[in-house]
Amino acid sequence: MRMILVGPPGAGKGTQAARLLDRLGIPHISTGDMLRAAVRAGTEMGRQADEFMKAGKLVPDDVVIGMVLDRIAEADAAEGFMLDGFPRTRPQAEALDGALRRAKVTLDAVVLIEVDDDLIVGRITGRRMDPETGAIYHISYNPPPADVAARVIQRKDDTEEACRERLAKYHSETTPIIPFYEELGCLKRVDGVGTPDEVTQRMLEVLELGAE
Ligand code: AMP
Numbered sequence: 001m002r003m004i005l006v007g008p009p010g011a012g013k014g015t016q017a018a019r020l021l022d023r024l025g026i027p028h029i030s031t032g033d034m035l036r037a038a039v040r041a042g043t044e045m046g047r048q049a050d051e052f053m054k055a056g057k058l059v060p061d062d063v064v065i066g067m068v069l070d071r072i073a074e075a076d077a078a079e080g081f082m083l084d085g086f087p088r089t090r091p092q093a094e095a096l097d098g099a100l101r102r103a104k105v106t107l108d109a110v111v112l113i114e115v116d117d118d119l120i121v122g123r124i125t126g127r128r129m130d131p132e133t134g135a136i137y138h139i140s141y142n143p144p145p146a147d148v149a150a151r152v153i154q155r156k157d158d159t160e161e162a163c164r165e166r167l168a169k170y171h172s173e174t175t176p177i178i179p180f181y182e183e184l185g186c187l188k189r190v191d192g193v194g195t196p197d198e199v200t201q202r203m204l205e206v207l208e209l210g211a212e
Pocket of ligand 1: 035053084089
């Protein structure tokens with residue numbers, strides 16, 4: 001299965017990716033994770049990417065495209081992969097499409113997890129982390145236990161302003177890939193509102209993988 005996971009920040013892509021990967025046995029290729037690893041390793045690409053990431057900007061297309069095309073050419077991705085966080089722009093989608101055509105393979109599905117902006121803002125601004133264990137809570141949906149409540153913190157980029165900014169960027173830069181995949185006939189829309197189990201179930205249905 002060759003698939004792409006798309007959705008606004010806070011739509012639950014990470015949660016759903018983890019659940020599906022268990023079942024699919026394909027590599028999870030997250031450009032955010034790869035770029036953070038390159039920054040930590042101090043590679044030339046990491047140094048270039050770091051400036052953009054710190055500024056909350058997208059890393060230039062040529063850097064990210066080269067990185068992903070090399071990664072999907074590796075042996076473990078020969079039978080399939082799940083791309084997460086890529087493509088994030090239309091030129092990235094076109095470059096991926098060209099590479100897959102040259103390799104004579106097809107994309108099976110682009111799953112779009114849909115959640116309204118206001119709901120995402122509520123999810124993200126209510127998020128709190130326990131700095132001692134890294135556990136994530138939500139002030140309304142999953143409140144921390146009493147002994148943890150006093151020490152939970154809010155991540156700097158989980159404020160309403162930062163969240164609206166990330167959503168605006170998603171709408172202006174990433175949503176243009178949606179009509180591209182709609183025309184290719186592989187776009188599958190999934191309602192991202194509900195419990196994680198409900199959303200996983202919907203994903204399995206659109207991917208025609210049957211129930212858990
Ligand atoms: P993420 O963990 O997916 O939110 O990515 C973290 C950061 O990495 C983003 O804010 C971008 O700066 C960069 N990044 C990740 N994926 C891409 C991509 N496909 N194109 C450009 N920049 C990316």
